[in-house]
Amino acid sequence: MPEQPGTPCGGPTSACAAVSRRGFLAASAAAGAGAATLATQAVASSAAGDAAAQPAAPGATTVQMTVNGAGRSLTLDPCVTLLDALRDQLDLTGSKKGCDHGQCGACTVLVNGRRINSCLTLAVMHEGDSITTIEGLGTPEALHPMQAAFVRHDGFQCGFCTPGQICSSVAMLQEIRQGVPSHATADLMQVRFSDAEVRERMAGNLCRCAAYPNIVAAIRDAAGART
Template sequence: MDKVNNKMKDINTGRRDVLIAGALSATAAAMPGMAAAQSANAASITGAPSAPPVMAGVRFDINGKAHALELDTRTTLLDALREHLHLTGTKKGCDHGQCGACTVIVDGQRINSCLTLAVMHEGSTITTIEGLGTPEKLHPMQAAFVAHDGYQCGYCTPGQICSAVAALGEIRRGVPSHVSADLNARPQVTPEELRERMSGNICRCGAYSNIVDAITDVAGRPA
């Protein structure tokens, strides 16, 4: 029995030695990376200078006015509108292109402004909610949203309205959607078409049926 116990002790000791050696090796391999991370953290804490951002000039027409900006090339169109031009009607929702609150119309096409860089739109014509209408002279789509109570908290409303205006433009141009019965025929303004085309704009308050009514009203068909 003593021989067996001694043998088991030797086996356990050997296993411990292997584990200890492995841990030491892993620690040694990780040390350079840890040192680099600590140096980076120290630089940020002490305010050591970092590489300056790459800047670029961009010119575009926004709501009928020419604008020229010098921007960090990483600036999104959404941040250029809100932070640099103070057009805060365009909302930052998810900032991942999933909610549609930041929808604007660029060269006649609706886009999520959080997913595109401002410098990509040199020479573009951009319309935000501020460019569609004013409190004194509402755009028909804005007036319809008011008449049909197409909003509650209102946060998504600017994106909803810009998207709705562009969606009707798509239908007029004959652009089909995933629910168009005949891709070769001109699409019609139906609840199914509107729900599909507006599916990228999320309303947390759930005013979807009223939004469809508002768009249908503007399209000139009975809701």
């Protein structure tokens, strides 16, 4: 049968015969650019709408706590850990997210004076609690005695674990003063400071730079037990 006018690309009388290869490519490029522009505008419009229409996540709750001596009110998802709340909502980034499994101690903070791994506890569990992070222990102008001891004894190298080490050290000395025994305590009725006690009690705070001898020396210094 003879080719009918307007049929696609069948011969010299087809509609495609009138379109050059260059013209076809130019038209295709223009169509693609137009589609991409429309898609970008749609995404941007959707994102702007989402940002304006998200006052709080569904199920969010408000928690009142004292952080470094100041009352704070946080509205957050019940699944947010204390570590993430401190870092992401309060910008207290001294507490580090090391393993996020409670195995390295880099996230150690003090809750009502006791040390905990903040990555293993939910922020909503600390309604009314007093939280102390490394930022609340001292300042560059007025270091906490433990911070000053770590500086004197080079108790850090990369420094990533240091905030957790210092917070843990402060609480650990308080445990010894209160007579709380450890696995290294020989006489449960006479809990005394010793390097062995320090090493045992600080076993949950890992230092990948292996500055352990200097850390023990710094804690001994801060405890007033220089030997």
